[in-house]
Amino acid sequence: MDRVEKSCKNSAGVRQNRALAVWRQFRRNKGAMIGLIITAALILLAVSADFIWDYETDVIGMNIADRMISPGTKYLFGTDNYGRDMLARVGYGARYSLVIGAVSVLFGLFVGVPIGTSAGYLGGRYDTIIMRMIDAFSIVPSILLTILMVTVLGTSLLNLMIALAISTIPIFARITRASVLTVRYNEYIESAKAIGASDFYIITKYIIPNCFSPILVQATLRMGTNIISAAGLSYIGLGVALPTPEWGALLSASKQFIIQAPYLCFFPGLAIMITVMSINLVGDGLRDALDPKLKR
Amino acid sequence: MQEAILKVTNLKKYFKTKKGTVHAVDGVSFSIEKGKTLGIVGESGCGKSTTGRAILRLVEPTDGEVIFEGIDVTKADKKQLSALRRDMQIVFQDPFSSVNPRMTVSQLIAEPLVVNKIYKGRGSKQQIEDRVLELMDTVGLARRLYNSYPHELDGGRRQRIGIARALAMNPKFIVCDEPVSALDVSIQAQILNLMKELQNSLQLTYIFITHNLSVVNHFADEIAVMYLGSLVEKAPVKELFDHPMHPYTQALLSAIPVPEITENEEEILIKGEITSPVNLPEECRFYSRCSYACELCKKGRPELQEVRPGHFVACRRIHDVRMEEKRI
Numbered sequence: 036m037d038r039v040e041k042s043c044k045n046s047a048g049v050r051q052n053r054a055l056a057v058w059r060q061f062r063r064n065k066g067a068m069i070g071l072i073i074t075a076a077l078i079l080l081a082v083s084a085d086f087i088w089d090y091e092t093d094v095i096g097m098n099i100a101d102r103m104i105s106p107g108t109k110y111l112f113g114t115d116n117y118g119r120d121m122l123a124r125v126g127y128g129a130r131y132s133l134v135i136g137a138v139s140v141l142f143g144l145f146v147g148v149p150i151g152t153s154a155g156y157l158g159g160r161y162d163t164i165i166m167r168m169i170d171a172f173s174i175v176p177s178i179l180l181t182i183l184m185v186t187v188l189g190t191s192l193l194n195l196m197i198a199l200a201i202s203t204i205p206i207f208a209r210i211t212r213a214s215v216l217t218v219r220y221n222e223y224i225e226s227a228k229a230i231g232a233s234d235f236y237i238i239t240k241y242i243i244p245n246c247f248s249p250i251l252v253q254a255t256l257r258m259g260t261n262i263i264s265a266a267g268l269s270y271i272g273l274g275v276a277l278p279t280p281e282w283g284a285l286l287s288a289s290k291q292f293i294i295q296a297p298y299l300c301f302f303p304g305l306a307i308m309i310t311v312m313s314i315n316l317v318g319d320g321l322r323d324a325l326d327p328k329l330k331r
Numbered sequence: 332m333q334e335a336i337l338k339v340t341n342l343k344k345y346f347k348t349k350k351g352t353v354h355a356v357d358g359v360s361f362s363i364e365k366g367k368t369l370g371i372v373g374e375s376g377c378g379k380s381t382t383g384r385a386i387l388r389l390v391e392p393t394d395g396e397v398i399f400e401g402i403d404v405t406k407a408d409k410k411q412l413s414a415l416r417r418d419m420q421i422v423f424q425d426p427f428s429s430v431n432p433r434m435t436v437s438q439l440i441a442e443p444l445v446v447n448k449i450y451k452g453r454g455s456k457q458q459i460e461d462r463v464l465e466l467m468d469t470v471g472l473a474r475r476l477y478n479s480y481p482h483e484l485d486g487g488r489r490q491r492i493g494i495a496r497a498l499a500m501n502p503k504f505i506v507c508d509e510p511v512s513a514l515d516v517s518i519q520a521q522i523l524n525l526m527k528e529l530q531n532s533l534q535l536t537y538i539f540i541t542h543n544l545s546v547v548n549h550f551a552d553e554i555a556v557m558y559l560g561s562l563v564e565k566a567p568v569k570e571l572f573d574h575p576m577h578p579y580t581q582a583l584l585s586a587i588p589v590p591e592i593t594e595n596e597e598e599i600l601i602k603g604e605i606t607s608p609v610n611l612p613e614e615c616r617f618y619s620r621c622s623y624a625c626e627l628c629k630k631g632r633p634e635l636q637e638v639r640p641g642h643f644v645a646c647r648r649i650h651d652v653r654m655e656e657k658r659i
Contacts, residue, residue: 221428222423222425222428222429223428223429223430223431223432225384225423225429226421226423226430226493226496227431227442227446228389229389229416229420229421229497230416230420230443230446230447230496230499230500231412231413231416231417231446231447232446233446236446241431244433245431245433
């Protein structure tokens with residue numbers, strides 16, 4: 036390698052690292068950077084929640100003496116009707132929302148991307164059948180589909196994630212298929228075939244890397260949507276049940292006190308909004324950074 | 332006469348579309364001797380690229396035989412095919428879309444070696460690197476470009492990558508699918524010279540697909556003229572340029588610009604447009620545009636006939652065409 040490295044030194048073309056180039060583009064986008072910082076902070080919060088608050092005492096432990104205290108110096112976010120610190124509950128809740136968002140999207144990717152890739156790459160009858168099935172799935176609004184599935188499976192955190200993941204699959208299958216189709220007919224795919232590359236090699240080395248950006252962007256944006264859906268389902272009692280401090284469940288429990296103690300609704304709502312917004316900002320920033328053509 | 336390295340018999344490729352069956356390649360037959368170049372000439376959409384791809388089975392031929400060194404490519408199984416792909420390679424037309432933009436020059440050239448596991452075990456990395464550098468020298472790519480990306484290079488250099496990829500596994504036969512038509516004229520000459528040198532030093536056999544007759548004039552030993560999926564004329568280069576027989580070939584040759592003011596050769600203009608290759612009627616393919624066309628031409632498709640030694644023409648009215656040639 037030595038010889039090559041030396042001969043490269045006076046090369047005019049600077050060796051470009053694509054990830055680095057994307058990062059540079061991303062960094063220039065202020066909104067995206069704010070989103071990234073907030074998202075990173077939320078992830079940190081979710082990871083370290085157990086070190087900050089003790090689940091049994093701070094999060095679900097009741098303290099009747101301190102019930103319904105408005106936000107102040109002692110309790111920054113106030114306390115609820117059982118005297119629980121809302122800061123602890125909302126803070127701990129980050130864990131649920133982020134995990135639900137991430138797991139449901141990862142599962143959707145895990146199933147949807149292979150479906151979309153095979154449909155786009157193989158084409159023909161297989162493509163038609165698979166995509167019509169996906170279409171049939173997508174006709175039902177995804178929130179209805181999720182409600183249906185939670186009702187069938189029963190309400191629990193795991194079932195909520197499964198239901199959200201399943202309603203996410205068609206989206207990833209579609210977007211993957213679409214971008215596979217744009218890549219598949221490039222001459223360089225044919226040139227890989229000509230040197231004797233197998234289909235598996237072509238898919239993993241050529242197709243997926245060249246379809247990566249739209250899928251990544253969609254995954255990020257979808258995570259925000261799934262967090263909202265999860266909160267919504269918990270709100271109507273189909274998601275995570277109380278006393279688990281999931282944000283939607285918190286909202287649901289607080290709504291009866293909305294006149295006396297509006298802060299009880301305010302903070303979980305704000306948390307949902309900030310989380311989803313910052314994740315969407317990251318998604319938008321990624322889209323711009325990955326495809327500079329879209330910007331103008 | 333040397334033995335043919337490649338023998339194509341009645342090769343067909345039909346594409347089924349909603350409007351009907353497209354006869355992209357419809358019964359093409361020819362053979363090439365080792366170390367020679369066959370130029371396939373024709374206008375866009377006449378099926379010349381599809382022919383090249385069908386020979387390599389980059390598209391599955393509908394019918395016909397392709398015998399390469401005694402093996403029928405069209406019936407080869409996966410294992411045989413991957414062995415054949417080492418011997419039969421292709422250089423693509425568009426150097427801008429035929430290389431993966433995500434890979435560096437060295438990765439691109441090394442890819443055939445990696446995919447086919449040419450070098451194995453310890454030290455294979457070093458062997459691949461040596462081979463890549465050797466190939467870069469062979470095709471005239473400066474070593475400093477080792478880690479460059481294709482988008483940093485001009486068309487000529489990219490096409491050199493394409494040639495290096497094709498050469499990586501020491502093939503015996505290469506299909507050159509309009510390798511210079513996307514390049515500047517000055518660079519065209521460089522690439523053509525390179526390919527000619529490589530042919531001499533590595534004893535390569537080429538099929539050279541092009542729509543540019545003047546390119547093939549200097550490059551090929553034999554020329555096959557293709558029209559709407561079939562060969563209409565096939566002859567050694569000099570013979571074809573001196574005595575074009577098929578009305579279509581005559582028109583093609585007369586369309587080559589002649590850089591002389593005094594020469595006032597009359598250009599033969601072809602009337603009308605190329606017939607759609609969908610659901611073709613059983614008549615001479617050139618019937619609707621041919622100035623010699625008569626009722627006879629509507630009765631089935633003419634076969635290639637040897638009219639002079641090594642000179643084949645598919646035309647029923649070849650006698651009348653030749654008569655006219657003599658009169659002029």
